[in-house]
Amino acid sequence: MESIDLSSLEVIAEQIKAGKCCKPSDDVKNPVPGEGNPKAEIMFIGEAPGLNEDLQGKPFVGNSGKFLTEMLGSVGLIREDVFITNIVKCRPPENRDPFPEEIEACKPFLEGQIALIRPLLIVCLGRHSMNYFLPGFKISEVHGRLKHSANRYILPLYHPAAALHNGSLRQTLLDDFAKIPSALNKIKEINKNS
Ligand code: URA
Numbered sequence: 258m259e260s261i262d263l264s265s266l267e268v269i270a271e272q273i274k275a276g277k278c279c280k281p282s283d284d285v286k287n288p289v290p291g292e293g294n295p296k297a298e299i300m301f302i303g304e305a306p307g308l309n310e311d312l313q314g315k316p317f318v319g320n321s322g323k324f325l326t327e328m329l330g331s332v333g334l335i336r337e338d339v340f341i342t343n344i345v346k347c348r349p350p351e352n353r354d355p356f357p358e359e360i361e362a363c364k365p366f367l368e369g370q371i372a373l374i375r376p377l378l379i380v381c382l383g384r385h386s387m388n389y390f391l392p393g394f395k396i397s398e399v400h401g402r403l404k405h406s407a408n409r410y411i412l413p414l415y416h417p418a419a420a421l422h423n424g425s426l427r428q429t430l431l432d433d434f435a436k437i438p439s440a441l442n443k444i445k446e447i448n449k450n451s
Contacts (some may be wrong), residue, residue, distance in 0.1 A: 263369035266295050273366055274314070279334045279359035282350045291307035291342025291370060298441060299338075300376040301325070302367070304385040305345035305355050316341045325382070328417070328434045340374055344365065344389050355385060370414030371409075376436065377444045378407055380437065383416030401433030403440045410444050412437065 259277065262268050272278075278288060289322035290313060301317075309319035317325045326336055345355040346363050351398040371379070381387040383394040390411045391404055404411045412433075420430040 261365050266373055269366055269369050273297040277344045278366055279362040281347055281359055285347045288347045288394060289314055289316050290346060291316050291374050293340035294338055297340040297374055298377045299380060300340045300374060300381045301382060302386045303382040305341045305343050306348040307352055310347040316343055320421060324417040332437050344372060344386050345424055378441055379411050381411060381413045401436055412440050
């Protein structure tokens with residue numbers, strides 16, 4: 258296997274952009290490494306780039322991205338405060354679910370990003386991202402509940418795209434999102450006392 262350089266976020270992004278990750282199809286225009294504050298306390302991790310993300314090479318810039326930006330505002334955050342990425346870095350054809358081998362191929366890059374940023378809290382957007390961090394759980398049962406797993410604090414949320422088209426899920430996601438500041442405070446409190 259080709260070696261991967263995980264020495265900095267920039268180096269990781271360059272390798273992703275050069276197509277060293279999952280490469281699900283020849284139609285991929287721009288792999289999407291992710292972007293944001295390299296010292297973010299919170300990382301938001303979605304599923305995979307969609308059409309707009311593939312065109313722009315940036316995460317969450319389509320409709321679900323607009324909704325995510327709005328929700329960040331509702332808890333007093335802007336995109337530049339946090340780091341936003343996906344478990345899979347290239348758009349799967351027709352926006353299909355990522356294959357396990359694509360998730361596996363992107364894993365070193367994602368893990369490298371997490372290791373460098375060292376976020377206090379990882380917010381998973383959608384069940385694929387949740388499955389990566391909390392295998393065996395059901396999003397309908399654990400959404401909005403802070404979990405501790407493999408030495409990480411994980412808050413699983415519904416995916417903004419799912420919530421955009423479903424009124425009750427939208428309110429659930431807004432309510433869950435509103436828990437982010439208290440989850441972060443709780444983690445800081447735990448870290449202080451340990
Ligand atoms: N959906 C995702 O999961 N990620 C993106 O970047 C855009 C839409």
